[in-house]
Amino acid sequence: MSLYSVFVTYKQGIFDPPGATAERALRNLGYEGVESVKIGKYIRIETAGGIEAVREMCEKLLANPVIEDYRIEEAEEA
Numbered sequence: 001m002s003l004y005s006v007f008v009t010y011k012q013g014i015f016d017p018p019g020a021t022a023e024r025a026l027r028n029l030g031y032e033g034v035e036s037v038k039i040g041k042y043i044r045i046e047t048a049g050g051i052e053a054v055r056e057m058c059e060k061l062l063a064n065p066v067i068e069d070y071r072i073e074e075a076e077e078a
Helices: 017-028 050-062
Strands: 002-010 041-047 068-074
Touching (some): 002 050, 041 050, 050 068
Antiparallel strands (some): 002 041, 002 068
């Protein structure tokens, strides 16, 4: 079995409502230096299928390829 980390974020130019809310809240708390906040999903998958199977999972279910990008990394046991 292999362990993979998948990071899913909105594509460049796509509005990120949770990120915009967090950005506004941080500024309201006095963090004036905050220029941008992006919020995404982190998914850990343990599978015998390999990285190509994980890529297929992302394309079919875990990410919306129209509005989201994803990155897959082989993960270390934690």
